[in-house]
Amino acid sequence: MMDKVDWSEWYDLTRAKSPSRLLVEALSYVKDTGKVIDIGGGALKDTRYLLQKGFDVTVIDNSPLLEKEASAINNERLHPFVISFEDFHFPINDYVLASAMQCLSYCEPAHFSRVIIDIKSSLKEGGIFCGQIYDEYDQNSKSLHKTYKTADEIREYLKDMELILFKEEETEEGRTKHWRIYNFIARKK
Numbered sequence: 208m209m210d211k212v213d214w215s216e217w218y219d220l221t222r223a224k225s226p227s228r229l230l231v232e233a234l235s236y237v238k239d240t241g242k243v244i245d246i247g248g249g250a251l252k253d254t255r256y257l258l259q260k261g262f263d264v265t266v267i268d269n270s271p272l273l274e275k276e277a278s279a280i281n282n283e284r285l286h287p288f289v290i291s292f293e294d295f296h297f298p299i300n301d302y303v304l305a306s307a308m309q310c311l312s313y314c315e316p317a318h319f320s321r322v323i324i325d326i327k328s329s330l331k332e333g334g335i336f337c338g339q340i341y342d343e344y345d346q347n348s349k350s351l352h353k354t355y356k357t358a359d360e361i362r363e364y365l366k367d368m369e370l371i372l373f374k375e376e377e378t379e380e381g382r383t384k385h386w387r388i389y390n391f392i393a394r395k396k
């Protein structure tokens with residue numbers, strides 16, 4: 208599934224930004240170097256940080272813009288794939304970290320549960336899953352999100368993991384969008 212949404216404005220805004228705070232916090236729980244995956248990596252601000260930290264980074268994103276973003280980074284530890292998380296064949300027991308920043312709510316609802324299972328299976332024992340999911344807070348907000356989950360639903364998805372952090376946050380973009388977002392960090396048992 209190739210994304211038809213034009214993310215170029217978002218990419219220009221985020222390319223040079225600092226890495227996601229949640230990812231930085233999650234990394235403090237990752238004790239090994241090794242393979243990590245940046246899911247829905249966008250303009251690669253988090254991927255760059257992970258490469259700097261010495262990880263071998265797979266990044267998946269279904270925007271064709273990924274190719275250009277990745278080719279601007281000359282690093283043999285970077286493995287980019289223009290593919291949706293619904294279609295990606297996640298390996299089993301491979302990553303020490305799976306990071307899904309501001310992207311899981313773009314998942315097709317019919318595939319959401321299976322994608323979460325695939326992400327969890329792709330982690331090694333002790334591996335860290337961090338990410339964010341939106342709650343449907345403002346019914347009037349115009350959004351590209353496809354999947355919303357309540358706090359209880361997210362806790363249910365993560366119940367086979369050790370939940371290290373679960374934080375609710377109100378977020379606004381301009382005056383028109385007002386959402387509640389759930390941030391989580393969980394460790395595979």
Ligand SMILES: C[S@@+](CC[C@H](N)C(=O)[O-])C[C@H]1O[C@@H](n2cnc3c(N)ncnc32)[C@H](O)[C@@H]1O
Nearest residue numbers: 221247248249268269270291292308309310313
């Ligand atoms: C809001 S941006 C976040 C990008 C990046 N994680 C960040 O924090 O800057 C959402 C990203 O998810 C990607 N995306 C949306 N739906 C996707 C899907 N089904 N599979 C893979 N990537 C997807 C978009 O192309 C976009 O790069």
